[in-house]
Amino acid sequence: MSANELKLVLIVNDEKNQAFYKNHLSSYDDIALEVYPNFIDFRNQSHGKLYSGFLVDIRTLIKSSSGEKLLFSHLLQHFPVMRVTKKPGSDSFSGLLESKSLGRLKGQALLDAFINDLCRKNQPRDIPSGRQQGTFRSVYLYYSDNFQQEPEKAVIENLTIKSCFVVTNEKCSKGSQIWLVFTEMKEQTPILCEIKWAKPWTVGSLYLPGCGVSFIGIMDEQIEELSQLIKN
Template sequence: MTHILAIARDNDNGAILKRQLEQLGATGTLASESESIVHIMRTQPIQGILINMPTFLRLHGEGKNIINDSMGSFPMLRCRVDGETGALTVFEQGVTPEQALAQFVHQCAAQPPRTIRREERTAITCAILLSQDAGFNPATTERTITFDVSPLGTFCFSTHIWKPGQTAWLQFLDLADKTPISGTIVHATRWGKGCKRPGCGISFHSITDTQGEELAVLLKGSCMAPKRVIIS
């Protein structure tokens, strides 16, 4: 069953959202406080986030930051439940609330369940070759950059079409050890899809010991502030 995190209080409105999700074949987990949101997203693999805006606007702290950082990583739908009538309003144009919710659940079902990573990535720009095949065929290889990096993964600028679960290969041109690194695409944003950075989040399968040491030195020397990102 599709697992969706619902940012809503455990009251009548939250029950309405859970019931509507269940009618569409999904299960909803309610959370309205920062601590519970962080705990759920770190420990329970989810496939999307349904946001009751009145609850979200009252939210503060790390939980709200994580939700904001999740944009582009999980399908999201913003909505409001009328406390008196139970009617659902969605902040999407051109569709009814029922259509928007059904489309949202369908998008979530296509996503692999995942949690957020406990480790932070550092915003740093590295020159890389990013390819869809191990041989770095010019037709499927981009000369591009990273937006952020950690010893376990990276988010790269890309205008190619990537899908979660797909294998990618990359080569860090700024490292002395340029052994190609393979990884799994955990989320991707297509070019031209809203005001978002196009690219893909990659979880490394393995890197050499030398690359790990070089990345540690590179990240330690960065003057940029660390930024939390989403990855399985």
């Protein structure tokens, strides 16, 4: 990706509609387009990337889970977002923008304004994590999927809807899996996590030992509850 390229994301689950939108976007210079069939796939692959705007297929959005719609509302707060839908039996589309000045435009004119007046003038940024720093929360920690065993009583910090840091003295290996149960959540199904990095306990260390994990097996209800925990 060159320094002048505009990083956009298209979220649409139908392959024919993917090709339709990509064809309309191909006429614009210097666009680096990422295409995802749903918000979950996008969320799992967005870490560390910078974006300038999003195009979201309305039919895909309607069929999305409540957790995915929560992520969509999160994007609306921080990025230019254009909702689009292909008109049946035609080569045209309609769009919707949260913009009073551009909201009266239609079709290709609206797409032009979205890309050139909003996205190109928007500073590329990563997906805000809503990270909750300096707050510790209690969890039950399992090192296997045998949930009949007594769990370790642990605490976590730096909570986001995608990840957290688990404070533990146990040896942690990158790529290994653990399960967490948040004591404050109503939905007590253990959340499957993958260890991304570890900070082992050492003599004289001036930091908390533990591991950074990402949530790879989490229910929509749990995403909503985590979002509320982060806000509180």
